[in-house]
Amino acid sequence: MSFLSKLFGIRNTGPDWSFQVTAISAVIRDFQQNIAGRFLLVLPTGGGKTLTAIRSLNEMLNKGMISRDDKVLWIVHTLSLHTHAVKNLxxxxxxxxxxxxxxxxSIVDVRMKAEAVKELAKGKKYKLIVIDEAHHAAASTYRExxxxxxxxxxxTATPHRMDKLGLPFEKISYSITFRELVRRGVVLLPKFLPEVRTNINVQASSLQDETQLAKFNSRERNQLVSHTLFQEAEKHNFKKVIxxxxxxxxxxxxxxxxxxxxASSKNPFAHVGFIYGGNNNEKGMTNEKYLEWHQSQDSSILINCKILNEGYDDPNIDTVVMATxxxxxxYYLQCIGRVVRTPEDHANAKAYVVEIVDRLPNVAYRIDNRWLFAEIxxxxxxxxxxxxxxxxxxVWTTFRNLIKFKVKFGDLSASDIMALLAGKRTxxxxFNDVPNTHRGKWRLxxxxxxxxxxxxxxxxxxxxIDEYYNINHDFILEKNYPDIFNKEPYKNRVYRSSLMAALHRASLLKSKKERVDTLIYLSVQ
Known part of the structure; x- marks a missing residue:
C-alpha cells in the first residue's frame, strides 16, 4: 500500500459502496415522513448519484410509496445527462x-427541462420529481x-457552492465527503501536478464572460498548453486526456x-479530437454518438468546452488539463470530477490534473484545489x-501550529485533546475577529x-452571516444548533460573539476582494 493510501486510510480490498445503502435508507425515511417533501441527496462525483437515486425509487416502489401506475419525472438540463440517466435506467x-x-x-420519464415544464403545464400527473444536478435549482428557471x-x-455533488443562491430544499437527506469516498476506495485521489505558469499577462476582466475568455485563446499560450501536455504525458504515461x-x-x-x-510526438496518442455544443466534433457525428465512440478509445486527447463537466462518465480518463x-x-470541481472515477483495474489506476496559470491583474482568482478535499x-x-x-x-505538527497562533487551548474539551493525541482525524x-490587533485572540x-x-x-x-449578524446571536445559535451551543466553550457569550464577528469580517473582506484573515482551517489529511 502506498504512503498516500495509508495516509488517507484507503482500503485495498476493493471499493466499499455500502454508503449507498445508508443514503437510500435516509431518502426513504424523509419521504415516508413527507411524500411531498423537497430533499437533497449529496454524493460527490464518482459516488453514484444516479444509481443511488434509481435504487431509492425502487425501494419506494417496494414499500408502496409509489405504485406501478404512478409516474416519476426525472429532469435533466443537458443531452449528456439525459443519455446518462437513460442508460442507467x-x-x-x-x-x-x-x-x-x-x-x-416505464415509471420513470427522463425529460429535458423545457420538455418537463410543458408536460407539467399540460396537467400530466407525477408522483415524484427528480432533479439531476440540483445545484441548478437555485436558478429562476427551476422555481416553477x-x-x-x-x-x-x-x-447534487456540491450543495454549498452556489454563490449564495439558496437551494429551495427542506434538508439534505444524506451527504458524504469526497475525502471519505477516497478512503473507501470508491474514487481516486488525483495528483495535482505542479502549476504551469505562463508568465503571460491576460487582460481579462471576467472568467465567466465569453468575450473575456476569448483572450486566453492566443497562439503563444496554446503552444505552451500543448507543449506542457505532451511533456507531462511523457513523464507520467497519460492514457486518456480531457x-x-x-x-x-x-x-x-x-x-x-x-x-x-x-503527429510529431515520440509517443503519439491514437486519437486527438474536439467536441462542443450543437453536435460539433471533428467526425461530424451527433455528440451523443461521438461520445459513445470516444469511450471505446484507449488512447486519446479530447478538447471540449462545457460539454464534459456534467454527465460524462468514462473511468478510463486519467488526466484533466485546465487550459482556461x-x-x-x-465548475472546477465538476471538471476535476471527470478524472476521479475508479476503473475496473483500480489497483493500478492513477489520476492527474494539469493546471495552466496566467497573470490576471484584473481578476480575483482564488481557486484552491485543496477545496476538493474540504468538508466545510x-x-x-x-x-x-x-x-x-x-x-x-x-500530533506534534498540529500542536506546533496551535502554539504558533497562540490559540486559547481552553476551547478544546478533554475529549478533543485525547482525540488529537490518539491520532484521530480532527x-x-x-477564528479571530480582530486578527491585526493585540486584542485579537485566536479561538478554536x-x-x-x-x-x-x-x-x-x-x-x-x-x-x-450577512443576515444572521444583525439578529441576536444567542437566539440564532441556540435556535438552529442547540446540540452544539449548549456546551462549553460554545455557550460562552464572548466565544459566540467572536465567532460571529470573525465570520462577518470575512464576508466584508471577501466582498472587497481582499484576502480573508479571520478564518484558518487546519485540515488533517
Missing amino acids: QKEAHYSKFSLNQELK FFDYPIGILGL VFAGTNAHVERLYDVIKADN PTNSIL SDYLEPLIQDIKSPWPFR NLLL MAIPEGDMKKISMFNDLSEN
Whole structure:
C-alpha cells in the first residue's frame, strides 16, 4: 500500500459502496415522513448519484410509496445527462445486481427541462420529481417545479457552492465527503501536478464572460498548453486526456495545435479530437454518438468546452488539463470530477490534473484545489493549512501550529485533546475577529472528521452571516444548533460573539476582494 493510501486510510480490498445503502435508507425515511417533501441527496462525483437515486425509487416502489401506475419525472438540463440517466435506467446489470423492478423503466420519464415544464403545464400527473444536478435549482428557471405539490429529490455533488443562491430544499437527506469516498476506495485521489505558469499577462476582466475568455485563446499560450501536455504525458504515461477550454473557438484552435504536436510526438496518442455544443466534433457525428465512440478509445486527447463537466462518465480518463482558468469552484470541481472515477483495474489506476496559470491583474482568482478535499464551505474562503504528517508526527505538527497562533487551548474539551493525541482525524477551525490587533485572540473549534452537525453549522453560518449578524446571536445559535451551543466553550457569550464577528469580517473582506484573515482551517489529511 502506498504512503498516500495509508495516509488517507484507503482500503485495498476493493471499493466499499455500502454508503449507498445508508443514503437510500435516509431518502426513504424523509419521504415516508413527507411524500411531498423537497430533499437533497449529496454524493460527490464518482459516488453514484444516479444509481443511488434509481435504487431509492425502487425501494419506494417496494414499500408502496409509489405504485406501478404512478409516474416519476426525472429532469435533466443537458443531452449528456439525459443519455446518462437513460442508460442507467435501462442497464440490465443494475436490475440483476440490485434486484430492481423492471417496472421502473416505464415509471420513470427522463425529460429535458423545457420538455418537463410543458408536460407539467399540460396537467400530466407525477408522483415524484427528480432533479439531476440540483445545484441548478437555485436558478429562476427551476422555481416553477417547486410550485407543484409534488415531492422532489434533488441530486447534487456540491450543495454549498452556489454563490449564495439558496437551494429551495427542506434538508439534505444524506451527504458524504469526497475525502471519505477516497478512503473507501470508491474514487481516486488525483495528483495535482505542479502549476504551469505562463508568465503571460491576460487582460481579462471576467472568467465567466465569453468575450473575456476569448483572450486566453492566443497562439503563444496554446503552444505552451500543448507543449506542457505532451511533456507531462511523457513523464507520467497519460492514457486518456480531457482538456477544458473556455470558448468554442478556443477548442478548435487548441485542437489544431495539439493535433500537429501529436503527429510529431515520440509517443503519439491514437486519437486527438474536439467536441462542443450543437453536435460539433471533428467526425461530424451527433455528440451523443461521438461520445459513445470516444469511450471505446484507449488512447486519446479530447478538447471540449462545457460539454464534459456534467454527465460524462468514462473511468478510463486519467488526466484533466485546465487550459482556461475559472473562478467558479462548482465548475472546477465538476471538471476535476471527470478524472476521479475508479476503473475496473483500480489497483493500478492513477489520476492527474494539469493546471495552466496566467497573470490576471484584473481578476480575483482564488481557486484552491485543496477545496476538493474540504468538508466545510468555501464561501468565505478561509485559509487552508494542510496537516499531512502520519500519526504520531501529526500530533506534534498540529500542536506546533496551535502554539504558533497562540490559540486559547481552553476551547478544546478533554475529549478533543485525547482525540488529537490518539491520532484521530480532527480538523480545527481557528477564528479571530480582530486578527491585526493585540486584542485579537485566536479561538478554536474542533471538528472531528465526518461530524456533519458542526460542518453543517459552519456552512450555514458562513453562507448566511450577512443576515444572521444583525439578529441576536444567542437566539440564532441556540435556535438552529442547540446540540452544539449548549456546551462549553460554545455557550460562552464572548466565544459566540467572536465567532460571529470573525465570520462577518470575512464576508466584508471577501466582498472587497481582499484576502480573508479571520478564518484558518487546519485540515488533517
